[in-house]
Structures are given as structure tokens and as C-alpha cells.
Amino acid sequence: MTVPRSIDRILSDQIGLWSLQQREGVARRSYRPIITISRTYGARGAELARILGERLDFSVWDREIVHAIAEKRGEDKRLLETLDEHRRSQVDETVRSLVLGTSATNAGYLKSLLRVVRTISQHGSAIIVGRGANFAVSSERALRVRVDAPLEWRTAGLAHRFGWSLDKARREAVRMDAERDDFVRHSFRSDPKQPAHYDLVLNPEYLSMEQIADIVEAAYEARFSPVKTLEFA
Template identity: 30%
Template sequence: MSNARTQALLQSIMGAKMYQSSDKDETPSTVPLITVSRGFGANGSEIAARLAERLQVPLYDKELINEVTRQAKADPFLTKQLDERISGAMADWITSMFTGQSTSQDTFNYYMVKVIMNIAPQGGVIVGRGAHLLLSQKHRVFRLRVEGSLHVCAERVAKREDIKLKKAEKRVVQVDKERRDFVEGLYKNRSTRHNFYDMVINTDLFKPQATVGVVELALAEMGFVIPKK
């Protein structure tokens, strides 16, 4: 993980406005906030990167979020900053997700949730980590899922990792299960139910650039500002 990327995200969090809870109507942010959930081998990482580039917003992939989470656990000052930027009601809601749990993984996930909640008000493209469930009730967000058939996804994985197709098929099934288990364990919900997404795209049919174009149209309909080409 690039230390420069990590430091840039940390500085972004530190410089962000405090997240305030209010009963008053506020003008919704026009900066795109997108979560990308993906099947293994469905080109999700490439699509997320292309979206971030097209929309001129930061890309927050799994590795970056995990690295900042590790630093948050180890740095009391950073932990304090994360806490101060979350309202009392939201902090209570996050804490309630982990009530009665005390394993090392639960502690890591607790800080990971806080990191994602601090990222969200600034906009960006967040890959995985169940962010589509975490942010759906708290922020104005476009939730994208990209999928593909087992055969096509396995072909991509086989080519990318230089392995046999049968082994690639097993990898796809295994990684998809691990991702489902992670989200279901953390959010007590099924990550693949389509009513949790605003758009589901079959990447057997749509190439990454075409997917970006479709999402761009949907974001414009939602009122997000799309930078001119």
C-alpha cells in the first residue's frame, strides 16, 4: 500500500468538516459518493478506478481502508479525530453493532466502520467492505454492484493469475463466499440481495468503460455533479 495514498487519506479525514447530526433539512451534497460491490473476477476494481478518475473523486479500495484502520487502532490522536467527527447518535449506532463482541477482528471492524463514516461526507468511490449497507441509511449514496457469470469471471481470474480454469472457478466461488461471510457477519445482512443496490450490472455484457458511462447517466439523474469531459 502506498504510504502517500494513506497519508493523503489521513489528511483528508483530519481536514474534513465535523459530521453533525441535525433535524433540519440540509442541501444534499452534489459530490458523487459511490459504493462498488463486486463479484470476484467481475472487473469491479477496474470499474471503480475508472469511475473515480472520471468523476474526479478519491478511490478508497479495501487495502487503503484497512491500512488507515490499522493506524486508527494504534494512534490515540487519530482515534480521537475519528470520534470527534461523528455525532453522538451515530457513534451510539456504530457501538451498538459490536455490543457484546470483543475479538480482535471485531475491534478492527469497529474502527473500519468509523473510517468509512468519516470518508463518506467528502464523496468518493468506496470499494467493498459492505459500505453499501453501512451508508445506505446515513448518506446520499449511489450503490453499484457488478457481477458476472462463474465461467466468464473464472476466465478473467485464470488469465490474471495465470492458473488453470478449474482452479480459477474454485477461487471465484471461494472469494465470493468470503466476501459474503464478511458482510453478513459484520452487518447481519445479506450482501447480495439486489434491493440493497441502486444498480446491478452484468459485466459479461458491459465492458468497464461502458459501465462507467451507464453509471454516469444514473448519477446525473440523482442530481450529482458530473465533471465535464
């Protein structure tokens, strides 16, 4: 797979920043836990991530970026090398335990994906959208959010956004929901629809994205503030 130039640039810039922080010891002093956002298709989870990223000054890693890095050979290890030796070992140990028992057809990709997500989590100050990230990170180091809304509401929004008929919008929503659910079930042996897997489950049907972001931000600050330096034991 050829990774788009913009993603290559995003990755290079982030690696450069993390490497500099690692040398200067900044990352350990100012660590802030991440936010993961799971979403049904059309529930506007990516928009929520963008708003929160701007408010909190967090990097935003959407599904396409994480997927592209995981698929490109060696990029997961480039990210991993921005951590010190102790934290690299932590990530590798966790990846091995999570991949254990996974089918061979998916194990290579999943291993790379987990390295990417766990490395981002170790650095902190980030939002990861999709790819089952909430199942890949420690609940102590993440606020796990799911955004869901009734199918009819999502169908109407998709039809308006893309100029689709209602029938096509519904089909796409059902198809994408099934693909995302299947990926999580196959990769993490978990049901992404179960609310117990999340700290917040939010419905944007009667709330604006700004209001949803207010709720997430308040929950994050209540849980993780005042910011403390976390030990990577």
C-alpha cells in the same frame, strides 16, 4: 500489521486535504455523495472504481486500503478528527448502533472499519470498494453499486489475467466469493447477494467497463444532481 508506506502516504495526504477543507469550510459547500461498489471476485469492480474515480475526480478507497487503515491502531481516529465535533458525534453514534450485538472477536475491527467508512462518507467525493461499505453508510448519501457476472465468465477472465488453469481460477473465484459473503453476513447480518441492498446491480459479461461506468455515472447524476449542500443534522 505493518501498513505499506504507500498506504501511509495516501492516508496522510487525504487527512491533510480534508483538514484544510475543514478549516476553509470547503467540504460543507461542495459535498458530493459517495459511491460504494460491491463485487464478486473477477467481476472487475476495482477497475470500474478506477474509471469512475478518474471521471468524477473522486478519491478511490479499495478493499486493501480500507482494511489496512481499520487494522492499524489509531488510524481510524485520525480520520475521524478531520470532521467537526457534530459530525464526529454522528459517526460515533452510528458506529455504536451498528456494532451492537456483534461478536467480541470481530467487534474491535468492525468498529474501526465503520469509523473509516463513515468518515469517508461524511467527506464525500469518494468511491469505496468492498468491505460491506454499502451496509455501513446511509442510502441517502451513497449510490450503492454491485457488479456481478456468471461464474464461468469470471473464471475465464481470471485464468487469462493471472495465467491460471481454469480449474484454479474457478476454485479461487468460489473461495473469494465465500470469504466476502461470510464477512458481510458475520459483520452486518445481511446477505450481500440480495439486490434490494443496492441501487444498481450490473453484469459486465456483455458490456465493457467503460459502458458500465457510463451507466453508473448517469445514475449518479440523475439521483444527486444538481449538487446541493447537504445538512449534517
